[in-house]
Amino acid sequence: MSRGKLSWLVPVIYILFLLTPIYWLVSMSFKTNAEITGGFTLFPEAFTLDNYAKVFGDPKWRGVFFNSIFYVLLNTIISIAVALPAAYAFSRYKFFGDKHLFFWLLTNRMAPAAVFALPFFQLYYKVGLFDTHIAVALAHCLFNVPLAVWILEGFMSGVPREIDETAYVDGHSFPSFFTRIFMPLIASGIGVAAFFCFMFSWVEYLIADTLTRSAATPITSKMRAVFEQQGGTDWGVLAAAGTLTIIPGAIVIWFVRNYIAKGFALGRV
Amino acid sequence: MKPVNQKAWFLVLPVLVLVAISAVIPLMMVVNFSVQEKASNGQFFWMGTKWYETVLHDEKFWGALFRSLSFSAIILAIQIPLGIFIALNMPRKGWGVPASLILMSLPLLIPWYVVGMIWQMFGRVDIGLLGVMLKDFGYNYVGDPVDAWGTLILMDVWHWTSLVALLSYAGLVSIPDAYYQAARIDGASKWAVFRYIQLPKLGRVLTIAVLLRFMDSLMIFAEPFRVTGGDPAFLSIELEQKSEELGWASAMSIIFFLIILAISWVFYAVMTREDADVAKPESAS
Numbered sequence: 001m002s003r004g005k006l007s008w009l010v011p012v013i014y015i016l017f018l019l020t021p022i023y024w025l026v027s028m029s030f031k032t033n034a035e036i037t038g039g040f041t042l043f044p045e046a047f048t049l050d051n052y053a054k055v056f057g058d059p060k061w062r063g064v065f066f067n068s069i070f071y072v073l074l075n076t077i078i079s080i081a082v083a084l085p086a087a088y089a090f091s092r093y094k095f096f097g098d099k100h101l102f103f104w105l106l107t108n109r110m111a112p113a114a115v116f117a118l119p120f121f122q123l124y125y126k127v128g129l130f131d132t133h134i135a136v137a138l139a140h141c142l143f144n145v146p147l148a149v150w151i152l153e154g155f156m157s158g159v160p161r162e163i164d165e166t167a168y169v170d171g172h173s174f175p176s177f178f179t180r181i182f183m184p185l186i187a188s189g190i191g192v193a194a195f196f197c198f199m200f201s202w203v204e205y206l207i208a209d210t211l212t213r214s215a216a217t218p219i220t221s222k223m224r225a226v227f228e229q230q231g232g233t234d235w236g237v238l239a240a241a242g243t244l245t246i247i248p249g250a251i252v253i254w255f256v257r258n259y260i261a262k263g264f265a266l267g268r269v
Numbered sequence: 270m271k272p273v274n275q276k277a278w279f280l281v282l283p284v285l286v287l288v289a290i291s292a293v294i295p296l297m298m299v300v301n302f303s304v305q306e307k308a309s310n311g312q313f314f315w316m317g318t319k320w321y322e323t324v325l326h327d328e329k330f331w332g333a334l335f336r337s338l339s340f341s342a343i344i345l346a347i348q349i350p351l352g353i354f355i356a357l358n359m360p361r362k363g364w365g366v367p368a369s370l371i372l373m374s375l376p377l378l379i380p381w382y383v384v385g386m387i388w389q390m391f392g393r394v395d396i397g398l399l400g401v402m403l404k405d406f407g408y409n410y411v412g413d414p415v416d417a418w419g420t421l422i423l424m425d426v427w428h429w430t431s432l433v434a435l436l437s438y439a440g441l442v443s444i445p446d447a448y449y450q451a452a453r454i455d456g457a458s459k460w461a462v463f464r465y466i467q468l469p470k471l472g473r474v475l476t477i478a479v480l481l482r483f484m485d486s487l488m489i490f491a492e493p494f495r496v497t498g499g500d501p502a503f504l505s506i507e508l509e510q511k512s513e514e515l516g517w518a519s520a521m522s523i524i525f526f527l528i529i530l531a532i533s534w535v536f537y538a539v540m541t542r543e544d545a546d547v548a549k550p551e552s553a554s
Contacts, residue, residue, distance in 0.1 A: 008360065114522070117509075122298065246375070
């Protein structure tokens with residue numbers, strides 16, 4: 001296709017626009033609080049690792065990082081495990097109420113977190129799961145399971161049905177066919193679905209904050225506590241912690257980089 | 270054609286149980302609260318539709334709804350064309366492909382609260398790069414509604430345009446080269462290639478983009494909450510601040526959910542109709 005000679009400038013300018021606020025955060029994390037609030041410096045003049053030392057040295061900060069990662073991984077595993085058979089059913093069979101069920105599932109992806117925060121709190125408090133990792137992981141299934149079903153169904157529909165039939169003729173039972181033949185075929189789809197579950201659970205704030213108090217609080221709740229503490233905001237530590245929250249996402253992107261474009265189209269291209 | 274098999278229900282069962290726990294029970298609780306009043310002694314009284322009437326006569330609700338819908342409309346009007354434009358100009362081969370994909374995805378994986386924090390640190394007139402540069406032009410997102418809106422819109426464009434760009438890119442790379450060759454032989458203009466080859470192929474991914482962006486922008490909470498402390502007050506923020514008044518908040522929740530549901534249903538109907546069109550044998554073009 002014909003394109004202008006300067007077309008490369010468009011993504012370059014856009015990426016610079018994306019990186020500028022991130023640069024500001026990272027540069028702030030290497031400054032002292034005196035430098036941040038005292039004057040305006042484009043680069044850290046008194047380069048310091050103190051902010052990171054404070055974050056890594058505090059068992060509370062280490063704890064909240066672990067909490068976030070733990071409930072995100074739990075959620076990803078649960079979501080994929082229940083979404084796989086359901087997506088197979090939607091992609092391969094017609095059954096009573098299938099279309100309505102599929103749309104109903106999608107409506108849960110549309111449910112505003114603000115609507116569910118309060119009843120979630122009361123529900124999990126009553127069953128004694130308040131302030132546990134599993135509570136947040138289960139609550140995040142609200143939007144991640146529908147999304148995982150949607151993505152996996154897209155990828156599965158791309159696999160010809162003859163493969164299923166041949167496997168059954170060859171004497172495979174359903175579980176053996178599904179785990180040994182079918183799942184390797186849609187491995188990239190599973191990776192993409194897991195990526196999205198990780199992403200939306202990792203970035204969510206309101207529900208995770210509402211369902212926890214101390215034992216399972218996410219990083220972002222700790223940040224809010226630092227913002228609201230008495231005696232001035234510790235910008236340096238907040239910037240360091242904020243920089244660290246970018247890293248897990250960057251690692252996950254690296255793993256799925258080859259499928260990312262197709263994945264963002266939810267397997268429907 | 271897919272075979273009819275009612276046993277498929279067993280495969281869907283785990284999802285049903287899980288979503289019943291995480292969605293149906295809480296939703297029923299909200300409905301329950303919205304038709305009752307809790308008295309000081311902890312007893313509940315049947316209120317009928319009184320809370321709904323209160324919400325629907327409340328200027329705060331209409332104000333928040335108007336602000337939320339305006340915000341969604343503005344960010345869609347910016348992000349969709351901008352995302353397509355970026356996707357059209359993204360590299361198609363070489364090291365530029367993974368580099369731009371990874372860098373563009375970066376904002377999407379930053380926790381929403383941290384996104385708000387980044388923009389607060391970036392926009393504040395005392396410590397922020399943007400704030401300090403624009404301070405002399407009278408910019409200050411604290412207290413100035415225009416600047417607050419501008420900052421939140423710029424933040425959302427920064428945060429989510431990549432999603433539209435990546436979706437469009439996925440749609441564009443799926444177009445076979447033969448289409449472009451045919452267009453070249455016909456001497457089609459650049460605009461004609463875009464209008465009659467690229468845009469129709471983008472239809473389905475763009476519907477996904479519009480659907481996801483619409484839903485998420487209407488529910489936006491953590492980012493404006495962090496940046497401006499909840500001003501302008503969107504629906505989610507109004508809801509969070511009113512959460513002490515159980516009946517009012519619950520009735521508003523149900524109305525809020527129904528609005529999102531209704532609009533999303535229209536998008537979904539359009540999308541599945543397009544899927545059905547694609548399934549039909551296409552005439553040679």
